Amino acid sequence: MIRIISLVSGILLFGISVMMAQEGSIRGHVYDVDSGEPIAFANLLVDGTDKGTNTNVEGFFTINGVNVGEYDLKVSYIGYEEKTIKVKFSKSNINYYKVNLAESGVSTGVVNISADRQQARSEVRISKIQVSKKRIKALPSTGSDADIVQYLQVLPGIISTGDQGGQLYIRGGSPVQNKILLDGLTIYNPFHSIGFYSTFETELIRNVDVLTGGFNAEHGGRISAVVDISTREGNKKKIGGQLSASPFMVKGLIEGPIISLKEDAGSAASFVLTRKQSIIENTSTSLYSHASVNDSIGLPFAFSDTYGKLSFVTSNGSKFNLFGFDFDDEYNNPLVSKIGWKNSGGGLTFDILPVTSSLKFGGIVGFSKYNIGIEETNSDPRRSLIREYLLGIDFDYFGSDFSINYGIEVKSIRTEFEFKNPFGVTLTQEQNTTELSGFFKYRKAWDKLVIEPGIRFQYYASLGNFSPEPRLGLKYNFSDATRFKAAAGIYTQNLISISNERDVVNLFTGFLSGPETQFRGLDGNPVDSKLQIARHLVAGVEQDLTDKIQINVEGYFKDFSQLVVINRNKTLPSDSEYSVEEGEAYGIDFSLKYETPSWYIWSTYSYGFVKRNDGEQIYPTIFDRRHNVNFLATYTFGADKDWMLSARWNLGSGFPFTKTQGFYNHQRLEDGIDSDYLTSNPEEIGIIYSDERNGGRLPYYHRLDLSAQKTVTFSDNINMEVVASVSNTYDRDNIFYFDRIRYERVDQLPIIPAAAIRFNF
Numbered sequence: 001m002i003r004i005i006s007l008v009s010g011i012l013l014f015g016i017s018v019m020m021a022q023e024g025s026i027r028g029h030v031y032d033v034d035s036g037e038p039i040a041f042a043n044l045l046v047d048g049t050d051k052g053t054n055t056n057v058e059g060f061f062t063i064n065g066v067n068v069g070e071y072d073l074k075v076s077y078i079g080y081e082e083k084t085i086k087v088k089f090s091k092s093n094i095n096y097y098k099v100n101l102a103e104s105g106v107s108t109g110v111v112n113i114s115a116d117r118q119q120a121r122s123e124v125r126i127s128k129i130q131v132s133k134k135r136i137k138a139l140p141s142t143g144s145d146a147d148i149v150q151y152l153q154v155l156p157g158i159i160s161t162g163d164q165g166g167q168l169y170i171r172g173g174s175p176v177q178n179k180i181l182l183d184g185l186t187i188y189n190p191f192h193s194i195g196f197y198s199t200f201e202t203e204l205i206r207n208v209d210v211l212t213g214g215f216n217a218e219h220g221g222r223i224s225a226v227v228d229i230s231t232r233e234g235n236k237k238k239i240g241g242q243l244s245a246s247p248f249m250v251k252g253l254i255e256g257p258i259i260s261l262k263e264d265a266g267s268a269a270s271f272v273l274t275r276k277q278s279i280i281e282n283t284s285t286s287l288y289s290h291a292s293v294n295d296s297i298g299l300p301f302a303f304s305d306t307y308g309k310l311s312f313v314t315s316n317g318s319k320f321n322l323f324g325f326d327f328d329d330e331y332n333n334p335l336v337s338k339i340g341w342k343n344s345g346g347g348l349t350f351d352i353l354p355v356t357s358s359l360k361f362g363g364i365v366g367f368s369k370y371n372i373g374i375e376e377t378n379s380d381p382r383r384s385l386i387r388e389y390l391l392g393i394d395f396d397y398f399g400s401d402f403s404i405n406y407g408i409e410v411k412s413i414r415t416e417f418e419f420k421n422p423f424g425v426t427l428t429q430e431q432n433t434t435e436l437s438g439f440f441k442y443r444k445a446w447d448k449l450v451i452e453p454g455i456r457f458q459y460y461a462s463l464g465n466f467s468p469e470p471r472l473g474l475k476y477n478f479s480d481a482t483r484f485k486a487a488a489g490i491y492t493q494n495l496i497s498i499s500n501e502r503d504v505v506n507l508f509t510g511f512l513s514g515p516e517t518q519f520r521g522l523d524g525n526p527v528d529s530k531l532q533i534a535r536h537l538v539a540g541v542e543q544d545l546t547d548k549i550q551i552n553v554e555g556y557f558k559d560f561s562q563l564v565v566i567n568r569n570k571t572l573p574s575d576s577e578y579s580v581e582e583g584e585a586y587g588i589d590f591s592l593k594y595e596t597p598s599w600y601i602w603s604t605y606s607y608g609f610v611k612r613n614d615g616e617q618i619y620p621t622i623f624d625r626r627h628n629v630n631f632l633a634t635y636t637f638g639a640d641k642d643w644m645l646s647a648r649w650n651l652g653s654g655f656p657f658t659k660t661q662g663f664y665n666h667q668r669l670e671d672g673i674d675s676d677y678l679t680s681n682p683e684e685i686g687i688i689y690s691d692e693r694n695g696g697r698l699p700y701y702h703r704l705d706l707s708a709q710k711t712v713t714f715s716d717n718i719n720m721e722v723v724a725s726v727s728n729t730y731d732r733d734n735i736f737y738f739d740r741i742r743y744e745r746v747d748q749l750p751i752i753p754a755a756a757i758r759f760n761f
Contacts, residue, residue, distance in 0.1 A: 016024055024089025025358055025383040028097035029317055030055050030075060036236025039077055039101060040207065047072035051400065057130075057207040057230065058351070060317070064358070065400030075099045094358060096316045102264060110215055117642065120542060121480070122445055124452050124473040125485040127171075127215070127538050127554060129155055131208035138634040140601060140646045140707035142196040143248030143280070144723040148208060148229070149191050154630040154648065156589035156604040157212045157330045157556070159623050161655065162736050163195045169623040171212045172558050172585020172610040173224020175509065176462070176497035177532075181228045183323055185347055189369035189509050192329050194280070194301035196248070199327040199343060201274045201307060203253055205241055206232040213556050214487030214538035216455030216471045217439040218405060220393070223491040223534035223560065233311035234272030237263035240717070242633055246756035247283045251276040254626040258310075267315050273308040281332075291749050303329045319351045323462070339508060341372035347390070357729035363393040363407075374508045384498065384510025385416040406440040415513045419566075426568065427577055431513045433462035435494065441471075448476040460494045463530045481544040488538070492531045496578075498566050514564060519578045522615040527562070527580060535559045550593045557586040563612070583612040583621075596640075602632040619693040620656045627653040634666040642711040647704070654698035659690040660740055687740055695738045701748075704729040720757040728752060 030042045038059025045052035046066055055061045066089045076082040080101040090093055134617065137146045139154070142163075149168070152254045157171040167175045168191070168420045180190045182200065190199050211219065211226040219226045234255035241254040253274040261268035284298035285292070307322040324346030331339045347366020354360075371385040394407030416444075417429040441454035452473040471489035478484065494514040514530050521527045540554030560583035576730050587608025594601040610624040629651040636644045707725035714720070728734075732749040738745055 001282075013050070021048070022067065022091070023065050024091060024552075025062065025064040025066075025094045026087050026089060026097060027060070027094060027317070027353065028099060028362075029059045030061065030077070030099045030101060031059060031236075031261070032080075033100040033102045033228040033263075034237060036270070038206075039233060042075060042077040042080075042101070045074045046087075047074055054459050054690060059318075060351075060642045061397040062358075062360075063400075063519070064398060073097070075101065077101060080104055091354065096353065096355075098317070106706050113736075115556050120483065121477055122450065124268045124443075124450055124475045124485055124487065126473050126475070126485045126540065127211060127213045127556070129210045129212075131155075131210060133202060133205045135600075136202050136205065136744070138644065138646055139632065140648045140705035140725055142705070142725070142727040142754070144707065144725040144753055144754045145197070145244070145248055145251075146202050147197045147252040147724075148200050148202065148205065150196060152227070153209065153650070154602065154604065154632050155210060156552075156554075156591050156606050156630075157211075157587070157608070159625050159628060159652070160195065161623055167623075169610075170225035170227075172560075172583075172589070172608065172621075173222075174497065174621075174623070176495055176511065177222055177224035177493065177534075179219065179222040179226045181226070182325070183231055183321070183347070184349055184364040184392070185227070185345055185366050185368045185390065186388055187327075187343055187368065188511060189329075189341055189343060189372070192278075193304045193339070194278075194299065194303075197303070199305050199325075200229055201251070201276065201305065202704055204231040204272065204307065206230050206275055213558060214471075214473065214489060214536045216452055216473055216487075216489070217441045217456040217469070218407075220409075220437050220439070220456045220458055220469065220491070221411075221435065221495070223532055231307070231309065231323070233309065233313075234270035236268045236270045238717070240761055242758055242760050244756060246723075247754050248279045248280045253741050261313070268313045271309065272311075273306075275306045276304065277288065278303045288752065291752065297333060299688075300331055300333045301329075302332070303327075316355060317353045319349075319698050320600065321349045323347060323349075323436070336514075337374055339372070339374040341370065341509075343368070345369055345371050346597075359395055359397050361393065361395045362668065364390060366390050370506065370511070382419045382498075382508055382510065383417070384419075384508075384512075385414075386511045387414045388412070401446070402441075402442070404442055407438070409435075409437045409439075411435040413513060416497070417510055417512050419510065424530060429512050431462065431516070433494065433513045435460055445460060448477045458492055460492075460514065460531065462516055463494065465492075465529055466533050467531065483542040484540075485542065486539040487536070489536050489680075491534045491536065493529060496532075496564055496566065497648050512566075515578045517577070519564075519576045519580070520578045521562070522582060522613065529562070530564065531562070532560075532564050535561065535563045548594055548596055552591045552593075553588065555586075555588045557584070559584050579614070581612050581614045583610070585610045592674075598636050600632075600634040600636075602630075604628075604630045614693075617693060619695075622655055622657065622694060624656050624694070625652050625654075627651070638709075640713070642713070644709040646707045646709075649702070649704045651700065651702040653700055656694035657696050657738075658693050659696045660687060661690050662688040698735050701734045703727070703732055703734065718761050721756075721760070723756045723758070724753075725755070726751065726753045 031037045032039055040055055040057045042055045044061055051063055051066050053061050053063055068089050068091055070088050072084050073087045074084050083101055087097055131151060136148055136151045138148060139151050141150055152158050152168060159169045161167050170178050180187045207230050209228040215226055236257050239256035244251040255272035258269035281301050281302045300437045305327045307325045309321055312320040326345040329341050347364055347369035349364045351362040366387045369387045373383040374382050389412040392409040397404045412434050414432045415429055419427045436459040439456040443452045454471040456469040467489045473487040475483055475485040496512045498510040518526050536558050538556045543551045563581045563583055564578055565581055567577055589606045591604045606628040610621045611618055612621055631649045634646045705727045706729050709721060709723045712720045728751045734748040736746045736748045
């Protein structure tokens with residue numbers, strides 16, 4: 001397959017070279033002069049022409065289709081001094097330029113046309129939201145520690161089920177149907193048991209792409225959504241770092257150059273290492289006794305996260321990153337369960353810029369491993385392991401009004417799983433499988449129309465299934481202020497989660513590969529395909545009401561035509577271990593953004609439906625929240641913009657649940673027919689559920705969070721951030737779940753005040 005890709009690359013490059021024989025190209029990177037950090041979305045314009053572009057999240061740019069000769073290239077970005085450099089477009093070579101921008105000491109005011117606005121006109125960006133570190137840190141955060149998982153909850157179409165062991169559901173997709181990527185590697189459980197924090201360190205985040213549906217061919221293997229997180233390199237100019245402490249955790253970060261980045265040319269190397277460790281399991285017994293399980297247990301959450309990266313940049317802009325991570329989590333409540341999981345892995349990523357070729361190519365080699373075990377007070381232990389090895393190569397070509405992106409991916413996946421269901425039947429799996437995929441995406445932009453057709457080919461070796469998956473995205477600019485966009489596609493996946501959507505509290509998240517054995521569909525006949533399959537259709541409108549106010553409206557429909565689930569009602573060894581469901585999710589999302597140098601206001605409303613059909617009835621899922629409202633406001637003020645006030649309010653309608661009809665004495669009959677069922681006392685109470693699945697609704701949820709931050713500057717390189725926050729400010733009693741056996745209501749966490757200090761150097 002690699003030979004085929006190389007042949008196709010050569011043919012495409014030859015054709016493009018013939019068409020552009022009298023034109024030249026340049027490329028390069030834009031960096032911050034002090035830190036060497038790439039500047040994303042900087043503006044570039046070739047003086048005297050209509051040719052220009054914006055840098056991507058890596059600070060990379062390419063400009064094609066300019067007549068050969070020398071020109072002035074103007075480079076600008078909000079908050080930085082504009083810079084002009086001499087560049088040369090030639091037929092034989094593609095010249096590379098490194099541009100260093102210095103921060104401006106003069107306030108830029110309001111910029112009428114920003115890079116983000118220009119991207120909105122030239123890219124489809126359907127169901128795609130880009131999140132930066134700056135936006136994450138502006139959110140009022142529990143424990144005064146900003147985290148991406150808290151910001152994801154304010155995005156349209158995303159639902160969170162709780163503060164403790166809560167999960168994220170994206171436009172009707174369950175967690176296993178959402179792919180979470182860290183620098184290109186899959187993180188199988190990125191959220192800690194206490195639902196405020198993820199495994200990702202905010203200070204390391206460069207960019208987050210949240211793709212809630214209709215994503216194109218570069219992503220595959222999941223049927224609902226993608227969250228793609230990229231981390232930055234270490235400082236290429238000087239040693240720096242951060243020390244942080246709050247009642248929930250302590251953190252440390254150190255970074256610096258190995259080979260310093262020069263002003264104009266030369267190679268550079270840097271490192272960054274970060275570690276965070278929870279302390280809430282110790283501090284909660286005294287600081288948050290009102291929220292603790294009891295005086296001795298406190299809040300029984302413990303976690304630690306470590307991430308490190310070595311980065312190398314060559315004189316012509318090629319990049320190499322070597323990274324590794326180790327994430328741990330433990331929930332230890334003697335009254336309920338003890339659970340522990342670990343994510344670990346690492347890899348090498350690279351971006352190569354050949355000197356004589358317009359084709360840029362990159363890739364990744366790495367592995368990711370996740371294992372989890374649980375011991376509950378009233379059931380047998382469970383365990384799960386998944387390990388993935390990945391090799392991926394992709395190619396990019398950027399024309400003046402078009403781009404081509406294609407590549408291949410090879411995955412080797414092993415799963416190990418053991419689980420005993422309530423009927424005493426043990427379900428096990430030890431399986432190795434291989435997934436092969438290739439993709440092609442083409443983007444073409446006219447004056448008003450942008451189209452992105454693509455196709456992905458997935459081959460699942462263990463199942464023998466080959467899946468062609470066409471994708472399409474388009475945008476039409478009715479005017480500079482009004483844009484229509486749409487996307488559609490077919491998606492498949494092989495991965496299955498053992499989590500039961502009937503469970504309100506899901507602390508154990510295990511994974512299996514798709515079943516190799518045959519099983520039956522809803523019609524009672526053997527299924528033709530063992531894959532999970534979905535089809536997406538998304539359409540929306542973007543409207544710039546003013547230079548400061550933008551509105552986005554998107555309607556979506558996801559048809560989950562086949563969902564493979566664990567048969568947790570298996571009572572006999574002859575029963576199938578798997579069953580099939582169908583489902584659909586549809587709704588409409590509204591968002592409004594208002595932004596000035598001092599104010600940032602973000603407001604969303606989501607109206608959605610999520611249904612499943614298990615062959616017996618059509619029912620709403622436990623995450624079918626009909627209405628969800630978020631309001632976020634941030635105000636920055638002071639002579640040096642060193643104060644920041646933030647507020648977030650969330651309102652959501654109640655989640656569905658299955659009502660209780662009654663109880664019975666559950667006799668396990670562990671000795672079979674010889675069991676003493678006449679005189680022995682049952683050790684457990686069984687529950688008789690209502691015939692109508694998820695027929696009830698919990699009360700509405702609403703919560704207000706507030707925070708204030710002050711930055712104290714000691715010198716150009718040293719400052720301190722002091723943060724005070726209050727979560728659930730008016731102490732709302734939001735129900736988490738109802739303990740049917742003990743007949744007790746369990747609420748989400750009550751009011752949580754906190755403070756944190758971050759020392760940056």
